[in-house]
Amino acid sequence: MELVSRTVVSGPARAPHRAMYKAMGLNDDDLSKPIVGVSSTCNEATPCNIHLGDLAQHSKAGVKDSGCTPREFTAVSVSDGIAMGHEGMKVSLVSREIIADSIEIMMRAHRYDALVGISGCDKSLPGTIMAMARLNLPSIFVFGGTILTGTWIGK
Numbered sequence: 001m002e003l004v005s006r007t008v009v010s011g012p013a014r015a016p017h018r019a020m021y022k023a024m025g026l027n028d029d030d031l032s033k034p035i036v037g038v039s040s041t042c043n044e045a046t047p048c049n050i051h052l053g054d055l056a057q058h059s060k061a062g063v064k065d066s067g068c069t070p071r072e073f074t075a076v077s078v079s080d081g082i083a084m085g086h087e088g089m090k091v092s093l094v095s096r097e098i099i100a101d102s103i104e105i106m107m108r109a110h111r112y113d114a115l116v117g118i119s120g121c122d123k124s125l126p127g128t129i130m131a132m133a134r135l136n137l138p139s140i141f142v143f144g145g146t147i148l149t150g151t152w153i154g155k
Helices: 012-023 052-065 087-091 095-110 124-135
Strands: 035-040 069-074 114-119 139-143
Touching (some): 035 052, 035 095, 052 069, 052 114, 095 124
Parallel strands (some): 035 069
């Protein structure tokens, strides 16, 4: 399989691209490996996604251990639990498309070779999988698990 990332890191004409990566701490060895996007919908808007940053860090470590170079980015995620009962519900369903679009944009613009997609909510999960289908690149989906539980009287 030809690595799509070679179009942004190989050859003299791509020196400016490599300079951008090197400004983020990558070196020539990192850039010689497949570049894997690690996308999550981590945010502080919903308990479904608040912990996904930790999963992204573990995923990045796994990508690195496999001999690839991870690059992390995030996508938006709307909480139906908070968006319900007011005008916010009008944007909830469409957020799936926004999530898919934003993941696809990052992957295509930066020419990543593969994707690890991490999400945990009822809109971010299909949005992430929709992006994977559109991209037609090697992809792994990581489900963030069930919603974090609350506490009541200390329990």
